[in-house]
Amino acid sequence: MLSRTAENLYWLARYVERAEYLARTIDATLRVTALPAAYIGKTNEWDSALLTAGVAESFYQTHEEANEHNVVDYLSFSADNPSSIRNCIEAARLNSRSVRTALTSEMWDTINSAWIELQAVWSKGTSTREDLAKFLRFVQETSLRFDGSAYRTMLRNDAYWFSRLGLHLERADNTARILDVKYHVLLPEEEHVGGPLDFYQWSSILRSVSALTAYHWVYRETLKPWLVADLLILNGTLPRSLASCYDNLTRNLDQIGVAYGRQGPAQRHARGIRNRLEHSNMNDIFQHGVHEFIQEFIADNSRLGEIITKQYLI
Amino acid sequence: MAVAFDEMNIPGGDLRPAYQELARWLKETPPEALEYRRQEAELLFRRIGITFAVYGDTESTERLIPFDVIPRIMSGKEWTLLEKGLKQRVRALNMFLRDIYHGRDILRAGIVPDDLIFQNPVFRPEMNGQQVPHDVYVHIAGIDIIRVDAEDFIVLEDNARTPSGVSYMLENREIMMRLFPDLFARHRVAPVERYPDELLSALCSVAPNGASGEPTVALLTPGVYNSAYYEHSFLADKLGIELVEGRDLIVKNNEVFMRTTEGVKRVDVIYRRVDDDFLDPLTFRPDSALGVPGLMSAYAAGNITLANAVGTGIADDKAIYSYMPEIVKFYLGEEPILKNVQTWRCREPKDLAYVLDHLGDLVVKEVHGSGGYGMLIGPAATKATIEAFREKLKREPEGFIAQPTLALSTCPTCTASGLAPRHVDLRPFVLTGSKSTTIVPGGLTRVALKEGSLVVNSSQGGGTKDTWILDE
Numbered sequence: 001m002l003s004r005t006a007e008n009l010y011w012l013a014r015y016v017e018r019a020e021y022l023a024r025t026i027d028a029t030l031r032v033t034a035l036p037a038a039y040i041g042k043t044n045e046w047d048s049a050l051l052t053a054g055v056a057e058s059f060y061q062t063h064e065e066a067n068e069h070n071v072v073d074y075l076s077f078s079a080d081n082p083s084s085i086r087n088c089i090e091a092a093r094l095n096s097r098s099v100r101t102a103l104t105s106e107m108w109d110t111i112n113s114a115w116i117e118l119q120a121v122w123s124k125g126t127s128t129r130e131d132l133a134k135f136l137r138f139v140q141e142t143s144l145r146f147d148g149s150a151y152r153t154m155l156r157n158d159a160y161w162f163s164r165l166g167l168h169l170e171r172a173d174n175t176a177r178i179l180d181v182k183y184h185v186l187l188p189e190e191e192h193v194g195g196p197l198d199f200y201q202w203s204s205i206l207r208s209v210s211a212l213t214a215y216h217w218v219y220r221e222t223l224k225p226w227l228v229a230d231l232l233i234l235n236g237t238l239p240r241s242l243a244s245c246y247d248n249l250t251r252n253l254d255q256i257g258v259a260y261g262r263q264g265p266a267q268r269h270a271r272g273i274r275n276r277l278e279h280s281n282m283n284d285i286f287q288h289g290v291h292e293f294i295q296e297f298i299a300d301n302s303r304l305g306e307i308i309t310k311q312y313l314i
Numbered sequence: 315m316a317v318a319f320d321e322m323n324i325p326g327g328d329l330r331p332a333y334q335e336l337a338r339w340l341k342e343t344p345p346e347a348l349e350y351r352r353q354e355a356e357l358l359f360r361r362i363g364i365t366f367a368v369y370g371d372t373e374s375t376e377r378l379i380p381f382d383v384i385p386r387i388m389s390g391k392e393w394t395l396l397e398k399g400l401k402q403r404v405r406a407l408n409m410f411l412r413d414i415y416h417g418r419d420i421l422r423a424g425i426v427p428d429d430l431i432f433q434n435p436v437f438r439p440e441m442n443g444q445q446v447p448h449d450v451y452v453h454i455a456g457i458d459i460i461r462v463d464a465e466d467f468i469v470l471e472d473n474a475r476t477p478s479g480v481s482y483m484l485e486n487r488e489i490m491m492r493l494f495p496d497l498f499a500r501h502r503v504a505p506v507e508r509y510p511d512e513l514l515s516a517l518c519s520v521a522p523n524g525a526s527g528e529p530t531v532a533l534l535t536p537g538v539y540n541s542a543y544y545e546h547s548f549l550a551d552k553l554g555i556e557l558v559e560g561r562d563l564i565v566k567n568n569e570v571f572m573r574t575t576e577g578v579k580r581v582d583v584i585y586r587r588v589d590d591d592f593l594d595p596l597t598f599r600p601d602s603a604l605g606v607p608g609l610m611s612a613y614a615a616g617n618i619t620l621a622n623a624v625g626t627g628i629a630d631d632k633a634i635y636s637y638m639p640e641i642v643k644f645y646l647g648e649e650p651i652l653k654n655v656q657t658w659r660c661r662e663p664k665d666l667a668y669v670l671d672h673l674g675d676l677v678v679k680e681v682h683g684s685g686g687y688g689m690l691i692g693p694a695a696t697k698a699t700i701e702a703f704r705e706k707l708k709r710e711p712e713g714f715i716a717q718p719t720l721a722l723s724t725c726p727t728c729t730a731s732g733l734a735p736r737h738v739d740l741r742p743f744v745l746t747g748s749k750s751t752t753i754v755p756g757g758l759t760r761v762a763l764k765e766g767s768l769v770v771n772s773s774q775g776g777g778t779k780d781t782w783i784l785d786e
Contacts, residue, residue: 100547312575
């Protein structure tokens with residue numbers, strides 16, 4: 001297939017996944033900030049929402065302080081924020097138009113309808129909490145519909161695999177970012193363990209990657225920070241864990257390699273990351289520093305994006 | 315202006331045969347049902363994303379072309395005549411182009427003046443002596459046809475460069491069949507759906523000699539911001555060919571390749587929807603980011619077929635248009651089946667004098683304009699506009715032609731106050747391959763939705779209709 005088509009499919013999936021992640025981040029932050037101050041401590045949750053979205057720096061260039069109003073607007077609707085939900089959907093639609101011939105009609109319909117709704121219903125943002133909740137649901141449902149229609153209607157060929165690469169690379173990045181910002185509340189240090197403050201922080205992390213219920217099914221325990229970290233990093237059964245993303249990335253890259261009859265640096269790099277995840281346990285990770293581990297992962301993950309681009313997309 | 319030819323009603327109260335069943339159906343169908351269908355159609359267009367962009371319009375960058383649900387109907391007999399005339403016209407266009415870029419018999423015979431060719435910016439000296447595969451220049455032609463009476467078809471304009479609109483012909487039919495299955499059941503409408511197949515086989519048939527048995531065809535688009543982008547992606551999809559942009563193509567050793575995830579792949583035929591000027595920055599506009607550096611040298615080496623060929627603009631130029639009847643006679647020795655609109659060439663002093671005296675009655679068009687931009691419609695213009703135009707005309711008479719304001723035929727159309735006649739034209743699409751010329755029965759009917767308006771261009775508020783050719 002055309003390199004540009006593959007590139008568009010890859011970015012299309014990334015934008016949709018990012019939009020959903022932003023919606024989840026806002027949703028989770030709203031829940032934490034709705035708690036009485038005693039439960040959330042002194043941290044500014046809207047500030048960490050910006051950090052997990054990776055846009056804190058650009059935000060503070062035009063804003064003094066982060067609060068619900070301006071962060072929700074910045075993450076959801078701002079035209080100035082290149083990765084606001086609105087811009088993600090706009091970019092997704094633009095990418096979809098460029099690769100219409102490679103999309104199934106169901107996928108196109110999902111993105112195009114979302115774009116139409118964005119303009120018709122959400123062009124002025126949201127004014128009430130209720131509206132905002134509706135908007136966030138709309139974004140998450142769009143992502144579910146897109147993902148579902150890709151899964152159910154696309155031919156299993158390189159178009160599908162490139163789209164999945166985008167999805168899993170973005171997802172791994174998102175999960176890693178939330179861990180990067182919140183790693184300190186996951187540290188098994190005396191003073192943190194068991195406080196009400198941390199309980200809500202942990203559940204908020206889980207919620208932002210839709211893993212709160214999963215946690216209980218996997219561990220059948222009350223929330224423990226190292227188990228939260230274990231779930232998000234190493235547990236291959238959780239679709240948003242780093243391990244699961246890399247299972248998928250290596251598989252999709254292998255499928256491409258087989259179809260094209262040759263392997264390359266992307267396959268090797270992805271396999272390397274997956275092996276590292278497979279042979280790690282939380283003890284070692286905490287020993288060597290969870291923060292360092294995550295930061296290294298983020299760098300490795302974005303390196304994979306560069307390698308894929310070089311090998312296939314340009 | 316004469317009374318417009320009504321395609322449905324015969325003066326005196328009778329209906330033309332092709333419209334009898336439609337009229338019966340309209341009588342049985344309550345207006346609300348029609349309105350409901352109209353809204354449904356609009357929703358479908360929006361969801362499928364059948365939009366176009368209007369340049370210079372900042373309000374909304376993508377718009378729908380209004381779709382009128384009342385079909386425009388022609389009898390099989392009328393179509394047979396029209397089809398014959400279109401094939402004749404396109405054959406002559408191709409022969410004219412071949413001649414202009416080779417022997418120039420027609421200039422030597424004094425039929426078309428030299429300076430009209432050589433001083434024309436759309437004449438491409440690069441094409442002099444260049445062999446194009448199978449001598450086909452215009453593979454896809456869109457000939458704009460109007461009617462002023464029951465007998466004649468008149469060519470308003472030849473489009474021999476990159477005519478658009480065929481996706482609307484196909485989508486309009488799809489949507490009509492979805493919305494009005496009962497109406498179709500009561501008619502025998504000739505299908506249009508084989509157009510993509512015929513286009514693909516025409517394109518494959520003109521592949522260069524060096525191409526493999528199964529030539530690789532690609533559609534070259536300027537990209538998503540082009541006003542006809544939807545059509546480009548639609549056609550690529552229907553033809554099952556790659557939709558490429560300039561940056562997807564590279565030229566190596568005078569061969570054209572596309573960049574794929576598996577390395578580069580040779581391309582044999584390019585159905586290009588990029589204008590000549592932007593095709594190759596090394597030959598034409600150096601600032602073009604839409605083109606492919608080196609494409610013209612691959613073309614000159616005979617390793618790639620461009621459809622349509624480079625330089626076809628010289629055949630559909632409005633100044634050349636007025637010579638078309640002579641051109642048909644010169645190459646084919648036949649009387650032209652399709653008529654021309656009477657045209658005054660402002661470059662000729664006698665004609666200019668007449669035009670200046672009758673500005674209020676005439677339509678004056680820029681020779682190189684298109685899309686309905688930059689023209690004067692005398693009867694509809696204010697005094698001030700006419701005077702301003704007069705100055706423009708005097709300054710650069712060779713840039714203009716003038717025609718009488720024609721009463722384009724009318725068809726019943728949905729309006730805010732119920733069904734009413736509105737002016738229409740028709741653009742059938744003529745495909746020329748190495749062996750045959752084909753036309754699917756129908757075309758794109760454009761309709762001027764505003765009462766009394768004669769401007770059917772989509773960029774100027776025109777709409778479209780499904781066009782039915784009855785299979786009798």
